[in-house]
Amino acid sequence: MKAEMPHAQLDWDDHGRPRSRVFDDVYFSDQSGLEETRYVFLEQNRLAERFAALPADGRLVIGETGFGTGLNFLCAWQLFEQHAVAGARLHFVSVEKYPLAPADLRRALALWPQLKPLADQLLKQYVAIHQGFQRITLAEGRVTLTLLIGDALEQLPQLDAQIDAWFLDGFAPAKNPDMWTAELFVELARLAAPGSTISTFTSTGWVRRLLNAAGFKMKRTPGIGHKWEILRGEFLGWPAEVAAPIPAKPWFARPAPLRGERRALVIGAGLAGCATASSLAARGWQVSLLERHASVAQEASGNPQGVLYLKLSAHGTALSQLIVSGFGYTRRLLESLQRGSDWDDCGVLQLAFNAKEAERHGQLAAAFPEDLLQWLEQPQAQARAGVGVAHGGLFYPEGGWVHPPALCQAQAMHANIELLSHQEALELRNVADHWQAFDGERLLASAPVVILAGAAEIKRFAQSAELPLKRIRGQITRLAETADSRALATVVCAEGYVAPARLGEHTLGASFDFNSDDLTPTTAEHQGNLAMLEEISSDLLTRLNINEQPLENLEGRAAFRCTSPDYLPIVGPLADLQTFNQTYAALSKDARQVPDIACPWLDGLYVNSGHGSRGLITAPLSGELLAAWLDNEPLPLPRSVAEACHPNRFALRQLIRGK
Ligand SMILES: Cc1cc2nc3c(=O)[nH]c(=O)nc-3n(C[C@H](O)[C@H](O)[C@H](O)COP(=O)(O)OP(=O)(O)OC[C@H]3O[C@@H](n4cnc5c(N)ncnc54)[C@H](O)[C@@H]3O)c2cc1C
């Protein structure tokens, strides 16, 4: 069985307008989709005046059911550009069960030449849109779009956000009764910010009554075109007769937003630190990026090529959800880098090199749609690879390799980011609501917010010393391209990986050594890497003419990965461990207890670490997650995934297990 067809199935009418086959309904009005959108959604939510009233560090969050062609989004964005001051931000969260295929989106948006400059930006970023939360950064961070791909009733309960204005779209209630339900409206109410507004093109009586019952005060208002009446409303508050939503547990609740200057110190300039600095800078923060080396990406993030490798689970685990969301986010970031030298979307082939892998691949091929991964039998796999391979495997057409330093440099380049190189922080002190980074008695830098992004080195700070991070040494081998190795057309992985050449050199990786502290490359590990290459493709090994040179001449590079016990990264606010243990001691007797006591946060101290072997996929989106925690924004991941990455999870588990 194959995963459900992921894309919208469309018919196009004589005027080139799309119509849904599944719902037998139109995406926008026959008369003037633009005018209707502007009247029903923008005017009824008073967006022009609300955008104009935003302060320079303000933002407005719009939520929508049914992203469709993105017409509502583009109209809202255009209005925002017309009315909002520089510095203000628009956040748009939209849920979509059947996203349009990119070619269909392009065709639909070509109907609106007025929106072309914005539509072009959206189309450029409309890649790797898969199930779950997909974040898209537009207009250099001024506009953030978070698409929740899936059914509204499955996706919205996972959303952690406060919506200022709701666009209730999603085909006519009579054509789509499964969506227009009391259950959905309760979700809209749960997510509504105080004073939130809402509008919809329908005036159906039962929709109005159910929205009223959920806490909105709905009014009929004159319609437009052939719509006689439409509905607008505002959120009055949670109705007394409905059970209140369960709040986040205190140890996973949002710390109170910090008031005052938006200035942060990020310690460590690898993928995690550069991503964090970039996400904060895009939100108007002033960021100092502290790094002990001369420039960014000198340690784990310094390899010539890393692979966008998706180790997924067919069971929808938190890690697998993070990987699909993180892959999409990184993949979209790469669109603005140089193909060929900074990255390449040559695809990734994962070989089913033993029976267990083959079984796992079968499950994955059934669980995920073909635009994310495809099962290839050996002959097709070999044709894809361009060199001989002994097995079939999973092909990820949107995957490829990345030169991690290029991504780090691009992210650290923002005008709001100042790189403080050759500075090594040894200690953190909290003085008068500021965190100070010291090297002995020398003050290096200070800020109200500090983000620890120094991989496993963050254990040196007393505040984060107990986080269970491990270093795992890894070594890659650099192999000169030959005329025959040029045939390699895609990244191929088995236990190791090999990439098509970048600037005349293939990267072959990577060893795992849990014990060594030494970063000098060893011949033994090069040999191990070559053994992995043999497993991947003995044909490629021959094509590389390796046996004609002494092994000692092989060149490579070693660095430490930084891994957590559950293989999820550690991203979020830090608490004071001792006080945490005292505050929630009751959990060690009864794990179901939820003491109503606020978490003892170390105000302003955050972590972005533990990215293991897949930092290219997890670190950039983790920067967005941290910025969302810090700026009290919609989270870019499901609540459950953000909690699975939360620094407090370890202290909590330890209390509960009594270890
Ligand atoms: C051999 C190898 C192969 C890999 N292959 C892949 C792959 O194919 N795909 C993939 O996605 N991932 C891969 N990874 C993993 C990936 O490289 C990491 O997940 C990622 O680089 C982690 O980024 P980071 O910013 O957390 O850590 P790092 O890149 O290690 O950055 C931490 C930075 O913090 C600085 N720092 C630390 N402490 C301090 C301090 N106190 N003061 C100042 N500066 C400090 C360090 O100097 C360093 O620059 C590989 C890793 C290795 C080692």
Ligand SMILES: C[S@@+](CC[C@H](N)C(=O)[O-])C[C@H]1O[C@@H](n2cnc3c(N)ncnc32)[C@H](O)[C@@H]1O
């Ligand atoms: C009328 S279109 C939306 C038009 C869109 N807002 C625009 O600007 O183009 C309705 C959309 O709702 C989506 N939809 C319908 N039912 C849904 C559900 N249960 N969950 C999520 N999306 C749904 C459809 O796939 C379709 O794209």
